[in-house]
Amino acid sequence: MPELPEVETIKRELDKAILGKKVVDIIVNNAKVIREPKKERFIKELKNIVIKKIIRKGKLLIFELSSGKDLTIHLKMTGQLIYPGNGKTSRVSFKLSDGKLLDFNDSRLFGELKLVDNWQNLKFVKELGLEPFDLTENKFKEMLEKKKTKIKILIMDQKFISGIGNLYANEVLFRAKIHPQRPASSLSGKEKGLLLKEIKDVLSEAIHYKGSSVDQYVQVSGRPGEYVKYHQVYDRENEPCFRCKGKVKKIALGGRGTYFCPVCQKL
């Protein structure tokens, strides 16, 4: 499931691979992933435009185009961007001016491609919380103060803070020794500070290792990301905690698999 580190990895690779290139053709194998406008207009308005700039906001990728419009890409759970692609399993392929394909793969069809006038006007973007790296300790403490929500649910809320999904939420809380069901406002000042530090540290490390290849995520090159090796709790139910040798526990929280060490992370 691509979260901030995976999308950032993709963004950096795309900067090197396709920036400044022209889209010369669009091959649509499944129109469902094109959310707006309709397929015909999407193709027409993308043809012969140049990719001027690539931006990441939370888990969203944005291509700013020479036409003045923007192409936004949300990978959701199983989206992949592959370059150079072969077009074989793609939902949509973009043929570029270098003759190569940029493939958008997405087995589950949750992903979203949108061609919009201005990405900043998207509701999703307007409501998006701050980037973790833009947060100061004081600001973060203030944000947590009145929130009674369970801390894990809160840090996965894209309106609260952008970029953290289920995998990294589990990892971050383990490292900060905070139980996922703690009410956000119950954290001490020290815990809040440590939580923000671990959010930044874990995300930075994951970017360094080019993301976590669980499920379908791969880099643009098709290679896996290496951060899985460093996971402490995610997908480790009943395996020993690396810190205390207790057993990693799995519970459901907000319908999502939640992994933690009940010894290290007290309620």
Added chain:
DNA sequence: AATGGGACCTGCGCGC
């Protein structure tokens, strides 16, 4: 207001 559940989807792994 905040929380919980379902919907959207497909592929995989499990149990029988």
Added chain:
DNA sequence: TGCGCGCAGGTCCCAT
């Protein structure tokens, strides 16, 4: 072996 089922989780939507 093969089939059917449950589960995986990002986001939106609806009900309570």
